[in-house]
Amino acid sequence: MNRNVRKRSNTLVLQMLSFLLIICCTGAYARAAKPAEEQWDLSAGMDYLSRYFRYGVDLGADQPALDWHADLSHKKGWLLGGDFVNVMDGSGFQDGSLYGGYQYDFSENFFLRGEFTHYFYSDDSANILSTLLNEISLEAGLTVDSVEITFSYERFIDGTSANYYGATVLRTFTWGDLDFTPSFNASFISQTVSNTVLTKYKQKGKKNLTLSGTSQNLSGFDGLEISVEAGYDLGAGFRAVVTPAFVYSPQDVLAFRTSQFIWTVGVAYSQSF
Secondary structure (H helix, E strand, O other): OOHHHHHHHHHHHHHHHHHHHHHHHHHHHHHHOOOOOOOEEEEEEEEEEOOOEEOOEEOOOOOOEEEEEEEEEEOOOEEEEEEEEEEOOOOEEEEEEEEEEEEEEEEOOEEEEEEEEEEEEOOOOOOOOOOOOEEEEEEEEEEEOOEEEEEEEEEEOOOOOEEEEEEEEEOOEEEOOEEEEEEEEEEEEEEEEEHHHHHHHHHHOOOOOOOOOOEEEEEEEEEEEEEEEEEEEEEOOEEEEEEEEEEEOOOHHHOOOOEEEEEEEEEEEEEEO
């Protein structure tokens, strides 16, 4: 291992340790200041992603990534959070996001949720979404006989707009100290992407494209993901999570393989106060 690689590895370890320290200190403060009735829910975590996928789209140029994320919600429905992603190709930080929103629970079995999210990127060819910085999203969730069904709509509102539609079905099972959540997600796309962005992005993943015109109109079915999340309670608010998944991406320009197995492993912390 050369000196630069060792330096990047040491920096990454320090980032992870600092992140976990902040989580622990926040949780300790929350417990100390806990009111008579808990109003807030805090969750935060760090995940290793064998591949960085969203909407059935490979957003990490066929490379693994680290994702730090944190969310804060109020019992009245207000939401706030964000995440930061480091693609592990030596380039470091790639993208991050900050969001705010509101969720209204009509009952224990039905909710509506709306969010505004702002994204920021290391450069405008990081992936096919890196020229789109602002997004509004709507989500509806329904629970039927312990099965959760969610429908989502996400619209990017910068320049040439992009629209993503999704449907997710999941159910959680418990076995001793373990819980398992199998899920099925299908996503659809409507987006125009310039050939310049697509070409640069594919070259980052060491794959060349031959494209005609100046842009590509992408539409229709773009991804299917079948996964099983396995979680284990570590105590003191911490939880270990492993999620193997099968991903199918039929549109060649959106991923580097039509189908593949990916996985995620991480640790999460949650606290109510």
